[in-house]
Amino acid sequence: MTMPDQSGQPMPGQPPVGWIDLTIQGSHMTSNMIAPTALLNGHQMPTQYGRNVFPVPPGHWTVDMYTQWTWKFGRASMNFDVAEGQTVPVFYAAPFTTFNKGAIGHEKQSKPGLLGFLAMMAVLVLIVVGIVIAVS
Structure with a gap:
C-alpha cells in the first residue's frame, strides 16, 4: 500500500x-x-x-456490489476512472426487498423497493386482520 504525504499525494519513489x-x-x-460485498475489478474487498x-x-x-x-x-x-491523487466517492444502498436491484452512484442513493415493501406489509396486515375477523 502506498503511503501518501500530508497533502494526500504519494511520497517520492512511491507508485501513483x-x-x-x-x-x-x-x-x-x-x-x-x-454487510454488503464489494468487488473492485473482480476482487472481493473487506x-x-x-x-x-x-x-x-x-x-x-x-465496482460491483451485492447483499447476501x-x-x-x-x-x-458502476464503472469509472480514478486519476492519480484522486478520491472517487461511491455510494451503495441495498434494496428494501430481495426482489429489487441495489442503487449505486457518486452521490448518496435512495434505498430501492420501498413501494414493494409497503405493498407486502399491507397484504400481511390485511391477512392478519382477516384472520382476526374470521376467528371472532
Whole structure:
C-alpha cells in the first residue's frame, strides 16, 4: 500500500495511487446483518457499513456490489476512472426487498423497493386482520 504525504499525494519513489471512497448506506439494524460485498475489478474487498476507503492504482475501475442472506440480491455495478491523487466517492444502498436491484452512484442513493415493501406489509396486515375477523 502506498503511503501518501500530508497533502494526500504519494511520497517520492512511491507508485501513483488514487482512492475509492465507498460508503455503504444503512446499518446492521436498518439493512442486513451481513454487510454488503464489494468487488473492485473482480476482487472481493473487506467491507463494513459506513465509509470504506481503498487505495488503488490510477486507471479504469469497476465496482460491483451485492447483499447476501440466503441468496445474493441487490446487485449494482458502476464503472469509472480514478486519476492519480484522486478520491472517487461511491455510494451503495441495498434494496428494501430481495426482489429489487441495489442503487449505486457518486452521490448518496435512495434505498430501492420501498413501494414493494409497503405493498407486502399491507397484504400481511390485511391477512392478519382477516384472520382476526374470521376467528371472532
